[in-house]
Amino acid sequence: MRKFFVSLLILLWAGIGNAQFTELKEARVGFDPVLPEITVDGENYIFKIEEKYNGEFEKDPVAFLDKYCNIEAFIDLVQDGKTVEYQVEVKSTKGRMKAKYCKEGNLQRVSYRLKNVLLPASLQRDIYSKYKGWNMTRNIHIARGIDGDVQKEYFKIRLEQGDKVQKLKIDVDEIKPIEITSL
Incomplete structure (x- = not known):
């Protein structure tokens, strides 16, 4: 019986010694929406919005x-x-994008210019097959539109091979779709 009480005492002592006590602090719950930073430049409003992902x-x-x-x-x-x-x-x-809205909030004009973007896969494949040995050093994606629809969209691409420079302008409408399988 004495061994039982000693064993029980040792187990209690070990349990209390290993117990972790956590002090909880006050929790605050609130709503903090992601709002764009707005700068006024004359009649222009410049929005700075952080991307959720790259x-x-x-x-x-x-x-x-x-x-x-x-x-x-x-x-x-x-x-x-x-x-x-x-x-x-x-x-x-x-890059940057400019948009013009009417006083009712309808999108009238839109234009954007993006640099060094990922090209569509079919365009990458075409450039690689036609310009083997060339390195793409820069590309610019330019688009313009009216009423929220983009009508004119193209890529300006700069290729270099040693001292040679090749500049391409490729309309997005001319890009062929990717053929995944053929029957």
Whole structure:
């Protein structure tokens, strides 16, 4: 019986010695939405919006603008009755986009210029097959549109091979789709 009590005492002592006590601090719950940083430059409003992940802006700049720039709420906030249109500029590390909205909040014009973006796979394949041995040192993706739709979109590509320089301008409409399988 004595061994039992000694064993029990040792187990209790070991249990208390190994127990971890955590002091909990006060928890605060709040709502902090991601708001763009806005700079006013004359009649232009420049939005600085952080991307959630790398490449989000360059993937589809118009969709990015729609997702992160609630223009109707912005116009309600700054409207003065005299302004007929609002020019918004979104900047990214890859480039910038300019958009013009009417006083009702409808997108009238959009243009963007992105540098050193990932080219579509079919364009990569075409350039590689036609310009073997050349290195692409720079590319620029340029697009312009009206009423939220992009009408003119093209790539400017600079290739170098030693001292030779080749510049290409490729319209997006001319890019062939990728053939995955053939029957």
